Amino acid sequence: MRPVIITANWKMNTSPADAGPLAVEIAKATEVAGVSRIICPPYVALAPVKAALAGTDVAVGAQNVHAEAKGAYTGEISASMLVGLASWCIVGHSERRRDQFESDALIGQKIVRLVEAGIMPMLCCGEQLEEREAGAAVRTVQAQVKAALEVVLAQGGSLPDDLVIAYEPVWAIGTGKTASGADAAEMADAIRATLADLAGAAFAEATPVLYGGSVTADSFAEFMAEPAVDGALIGGASLKADQMSAIAATAAEAAAARAMG
Numbered sequence: 001m002r003p004v005i006i007t008a009n010w011k012m013n014t015s016p017a018d019a020g021p022l023a024v025e026i027a028k029a030t031e032v033a034g035v036s037r038i039i040c041p042p043y044v045a046l047a048p049v050k051a052a053l054a055g056t057d058v059a060v061g062a063q064n065v066h067a068e069a070k071g072a073y074t075g076e077i078s079a080s081m082l083v084g085l086a087s088w089c090i091v092g093h094s095e096r097r098r099d100q101f102e103s104d105a106l107i108g109q110k111i112v113r114l115v116e117a118g119i120m121p122m123l124c125c126g127e128q129l130e131e132r133e134a135g136a137a138v139r140t141v142q143a144q145v146k147a148a149l150e151v152v153l154a155q156g157g158s159l160p161d162d163l164v165i166a167y168e169p170v171w172a173i174g175t176g177k178t179a180s181g182a183d184a185a186e187m188a189d190a191i192r193a194t195l196a197d198l199a200g201a202a203f204a205e206a207t208p209v210l211y212g213g214s215v216t217a218d219s220f221a222e223f224m225a226e227p228a229v230d231g232a233l234i235g236g237a238s239l240k241a242d243q244m245s246a247i248a249a250t251a252a253e254a255a256a257a258r259a260m261g
């Protein structure tokens with residue numbers, strides 16, 4: 001059975017001084033059974049958040065990593081630098097594809113670096129509005145996942161067992177618009193079809209697929225009603241303990257229902 005996962009992506013918000021207390025507040029507000037929780041603060045807040053969450057089972061994630069292991073890359077952070085600070089790392093977020101022009105090949109290379117360092121990758125994918133309107137959403141997302149993971153296969157042999165995919169339609173991120181639960185489930189199935197082609201049906205079936213894009217306490221239940229969707233990657237609402245509390249409660253209900261079969 002796949003885990004139910006809720007991941008907070010704080011993006012470029014919080015400071016080293018306030019991130020720890022916020023992480024503690026959210027950890028307390030989301031303490032429910034059967035749900036894995038991950039908080040991804042900015043790099044400079046990883047250490048205080050990690051320290052603040054000591055003694056809880058909330059994991060810490062980074063939001064990005066460099067594609068090279070080390071060297072003359074001013075201002076960048078390598079996978080080995082994250083060891084001890086983050087057990088997860090988001091890669092391929094649409095804001096980085098947009099602003100830093102990250103390609104699928106580069107994103108695949110980042111996953112290789114994370115695997116080398118023993119950090120669990122959360123690979124983001126998602127279509128633009130024009131692609132959805134043109135009927136190309138599934139094709140686009142499958143191509144993103146395939147292109148990134150083929151880099152990993154070409155270099156490492158096998159895909160990491162702890163891979164998580166986050167499906168985030170670009171038009172739904174930070175807009176207040178969400179995909180429908182049915183659209184998210186259709187995409188989760190399509191992503192698993194690609195994973196099955198790359199690494200076999202068992203790997204695909206075991207890989208969690210999260211939904212992201214304007215998830216709130218109000219919208220989350222629609223996604224958790226879909227057995228193919230295993231949780232959420234949450235941006236704006238993840239900075240608010242009351243939102244995260246309600247999201248965690250919904251996740252716990254889904255986890256309990258799934259455990260009952």
Ligand code: PGA
Pocket residue numbers: 009168172173174175212213214215233234235236237
């Ligand atoms: P949002 O962000 O929840 O604010 O739409 C989600 C994300 O970008 O991961």
